[in-house]
Amino acid sequence: xxxxxxxxxxxxxxxxxxxKFSPLHSCTQAQxxxxxxxxxxxxxxxxxxxxxxRKVTAGGKNLLEIDGAGIRGEVYWDGQKLGDLPYAYMAEQxxxxxxxxxxxxxxxxxxxxxxxxxxxxxxxxxYGGIYGDVTLTALPEIHMEKLxxxxxxxxxxxxxxxxxxxxxxxxxxxxxxxxGYTVNAMFQNGKLDCRITLxxxxxxxVETPYLHTVTITAGDxxxxxxxxxxxxxxxGRKLLLNGKEIKLYGVNRHESFPTVGAAVSPQQMAMDxxxxxxxxFNFIRGSHYPQRKTFLELCDKVGMLIWEESIxxxxxxxxxxxxxxxxxxxxxxxxxxxxSFNHPCVVIRGFLNETDSQFPETRxxxxxLYDKIRSIDPYTPxxxxxxxxxxxxxxxxxxxxxxxxxxxxxxxxxxxxxxxxQVVPTLDKLMKxxxxxxxxxxxxxxxxxxxxxxDPLKSYWTEEYQAELLKEIFRYVADNPDxxxxxxxxxxxxxxxxxTQEIFGRARGFNNKGMLDEYRRPKLAWNTIEHFLxxxxxxxxxxx
Ligand code: ADA
Numbered sequence: 001x002x003x004x005x006x007x008x009x010x011x012x013x014x015x016x017x018x019x020k021f022s023p024l025h026s027c028t029q030a031q032x033x034x035x036x037x038x039x040x041x042x043x044x045x046x047x048x049x050x051x052x053x054r055k056v057t058a059g060g061k062n063l064l065e066i067d068g069a070g071i072r073g074e075v076y077w078d079g080q081k082l083g084d085l086p087y088a089y090m091a092e093q094x095x096x097x098x099x100x101x102x103x104x105x106x107x108x109x110x111x112x113x114x115x116x117x118x119x120x121x122x123x124x125x126x127y128g129g130i131y132g133d134v135t136l137t138a139l140p141e142i143h144m145e146k147l148x149x150x151x152x153x154x155x156x157x158x159x160x161x162x163x164x165x166x167x168x169x170x171x172x173x174x175x176x177x178x179x180g181y182t183v184n185a186m187f188q189n190g191k192l193d194c195r196i197t198l199x200x201x202x203x204x205x206v207e208t209p210y211l212h213t214v215t216i217t218a219g220d221x222x223x224x225x226x227x228x229x230x231x232x233x234x235x236g237r238k239l240l241l242n243g244k245e246i247k248l249y250g251v252n253r254h255e256s257f258p259t260v261g262a263a264v265s266p267q268q269m270a271m272d273x274x275x276x277x278x279x280x281f282n283f284i285r286g287s288h289y290p291q292r293k294t295f296l297e298l299c300d301k302v303g304m305l306i307w308e309e310s311i312x313x314x315x316x317x318x319x320x321x322x323x324x325x326x327x328x329x330x331x332x333x334x335x336x337x338x339x340s341f342n343h344p345c346v347v348i349r350g351f352l353n354e355t356d357s358q359f360p361e362t363r364x365x366x367x368x369l370y371d372k373i374r375s376i377d378p379y380t381p382x383x384x385x386x387x388x389x390x391x392x393x394x395x396x397x398x399x400x401x402x403x404x405x406x407x408x409x410x411x412x413x414x415x416x417x418x419x420x421x422q423v424v425p426t427l428d429k430l431m432k433x434x435x436x437x438x439x440x441x442x443x444x445x446x447x448x449x450x451x452x453x454x455d456p457l458k459s460y461w462t463e464e465y466q467a468e469l470l471k472e473i474f475r476y477v478a479d480n481p482d483x484x485x486x487x488x489x490x491x492x493x494x495x496x497x498x499x500t501q502e503i504f505g506r507a508r509g510f511n512n513k514g515m516l517d518e519y520r521r522p523k524l525a526w527n528t529i530e531h532f533l534x535x536x537x538x539x540x541x542x543x544x
Contacts, residue, residue: 002223007056007106007134008033017048023076023107025051036070036129036261038112050110050128059101061139064094066108067132067293068255070262071118073110085110087311087332088118089131089255089262089289091339095139095166108134117328122313123511124254124288125495127261132292140220142167147225149214149342150379154231154242157201165190165218173218187218203242204228204344206282209303211344228300228344234381234399234439239484241305241347248305248485249474249533250283251276251515252444254494255292258518261495269295272491273302275520280533285385285443285487288313288353290336291346299345306343307383307443307487309350310336317356320365329365330372337376349373352384354404358391366394385443390433400484401434404444408469409460409513417459423472431482439484445473446489448512449523461507463524470515470525474532488529492516 012027015037031037037050064075070088074081082094085108098104112128114120143166152158165171168190175183177198185194202210215224230242238245253272257264269292276284284299285307299306310332319325333351340346351369356362370382381399386392395401407426411419427442434440449466458464470488477486493514496506510518515526 002137002139002221004135004137007054007136009054011052011054013037013050013052015043015046015048015050017046020049020111021051021109022079023051023053023074023081023109024079024105025053025107027051027053031129033130033134034132034263034265036127036131036263038128039259039261047113047128048111050112051107052110052130053105053107055103056106056136057101057103058098058136058138060098061141061143062096062098063137063139063143064096064106065091065133065135065137066130067091067134068262068290069108069110069130069132070128071110071112071126072115073108076105076107076109078105086117086328087290087335088126089292089311090332090335091132091290091293092335116319116325117311119313120497122288123496123506124256124313125261125497127256127263129261129263131255131262131264132294142169142171142219143221144216144218144223146338147216147223147342148376149225149227151229151231152195154203154229157198157229158195159198159229160195161185161192161214163187163192163216171218173216176215176217178213192218198229201229204230204300205242206246206303206305209301209344211300225342226297226300227342230344231379232305232347232381233379236437237439237482237484239381239400239439246282247477248283248441248487249477250281250285250305250485250487251491252285252287252487252489253491254287255289255295256494256518258495264292266294266298269298271520273298273304275516276304276491277302279526279530283307283485283487284491285309287444287490290332290339293339296340296343296345300343304345305347306345307348307350308336308340308346309353309384312352312355315352315355317359317362320355320362326365326368329369333369333373334376337373341377347380348383348400349377349380350383350385350402354385354387356388357384357386357394358388360393363394363397366397370397383441383443389430395435398438400439400441402441402443403430403434404489405430405442406445406447408472409447412460417457418465418468420465420469420472423469423476427473427476427480427483431480440482441484442473442477442486444487444489446470446513448507449525450507450512451493451517451521451523454524461512466513466515467524467528471528471532474529475536478532478536488515489513490515492520493518
């Protein structure tokens with residue numbers, strides 16, 4: 001079995017406002033990994049260059065994994081470049097020869113300045129740091145990779161198992177499942193592709209998230225992978241999980257917490273997840289970037305449905321006309337799909353949030369991104385969240401049509417203190433413009449509210465207004481068979497910038513549309529929607 005060492009801890013560190021470091025720079029400061037250096041004094045809010053480095057005892061062929069960093073970076077071993085960290089939040093893997101067994105020097109050079117992959121206008125703060133675990137695994141000379149386990153038939157436990165060897169050789173393989181079932185198979189020309197029907201299997205679902213494990217031994221390599229047997233597909237306007245209709249009641253969740261930025265601890269991830277489960281939510285859109293391996297493992301175990309997307313917030317048509325930029329988007333969706341392939345919680349794969357999908361010239365880009373994901377993952381429904389509504393000309397290119405309408409917020413009117421009465425007409429009008437042959441999801445909707453701001457007028461920014469608006473929205477979605485679900489924008493307040501939105505700016509420099517504040521302190525809306533989810537059959541019928 002492979003030996004994985006976790007390299008988290010206190011690393012040597014240095015920061016410079018102007019200069020990129022040499023990978024062997026001798027650092028005089030220290031920072032924790034995972035961690036965001038631009039949230040620690042005297043570097044709070046500073047943008048520039050950083051180096052994290054440490055000694056590691058290793059030798060031979062190794063796999064280095066970094067579960068997300070930002071905003072971009074490069075990785076070095078003994079001063080030699082292993083590769084890049086081009087996309088914030090994306091888990092990256094590096095297979096390399098560590099040299100003679102002994103002490104070596106690992107360094108990660110980061111830049112937290114914005115770039116063409118992460119604009120300063122994104123409505124979420126771009127943190128500099130190492131967001132997730134850093135691990136090192138010694139590999140045998142010939143090792144397995146690209147393991148894909150797909151449910152071919154959730155009713156009889158038929159699976160398809162594919163994997164590749166690092167060299168195109170013939171190799172016997174033994175597949176042992178946790179329930180004792182064992183299968184002999186073969187890598188031919190370095191590729192394994194077998195179908196098995198697992199006896200005594202159990203299904204994965206939100207209520208009963210049963211995980212199977214398979215240990216594959218091939219030559220000197222041995223890997224163990226958890227997986228779920230489930231089918232998530234569309235049927236007309238409906239979503240089916242294991243053949244039963246399921247309506248999504250969820251939230252958009254940023255991977256962020258005010259004191260640690262994007263380096264959210266597993267403890268905080270668990271707290272968020274258990275809060276959502278207890279309140280009765282079944283869905284999280286991982287807005288707006290690939291999700292951490294740790295978070296997906298938790299969602300697999302706890303039972304939560306996840307939408308994962310590559311980072312590309314509000315990208316305009318001229319940028320999409322640049323083949324080099326489109327190539328980076330294709331790289332992202334490809335890497336993201338491989339990274340999270342075997343997590344049963346990931347039920348929707350997405351990209352390009354609120355892009356210029358009202359223009360026909362955007363169609364080839366969306367089709368290319370769709371085809372790239374589908375070339376790896378044959379089944380998972382694909383979508384992108386649009387704010388072009390009736391003008392969107394790309395809805396036929398995806399499996400689920402997703403829209404981000406904001407009735408009750410961005411239709412604010414100086415003459416009035418509320419536009420909650422716009423929810424029904426807006427969502428009715430939107431639905432009339434949607435294709436009738438596929439599910440339609442409200443991927444974002446909500447309003448800002450400042451924790452503690454209560455007011456007799458119950459107008460915009462009050463907790464009362466946000467609660468009333470969301471109650472109206474959830475009631476509408478529950479009573480309307482045409483919508484397959486709703487994801488509130490957003491779970492918790494998140495750090496943004498002071499003025500990304502001309503209309504409202506961002507009070508406190510935060511996006512305040514959370515049902516919780518950034519420290520997960522509930523606003524009235526949280527209790528209101530928890531009450532809805534627990535006390536209404538989520539079908540026809542009033543809030544009790
Ligand atoms: C968009 C965007 C979100 C957030 C939201 C808002 O829908 O996708 O990231 O910025 O608007 O709060 O306005």
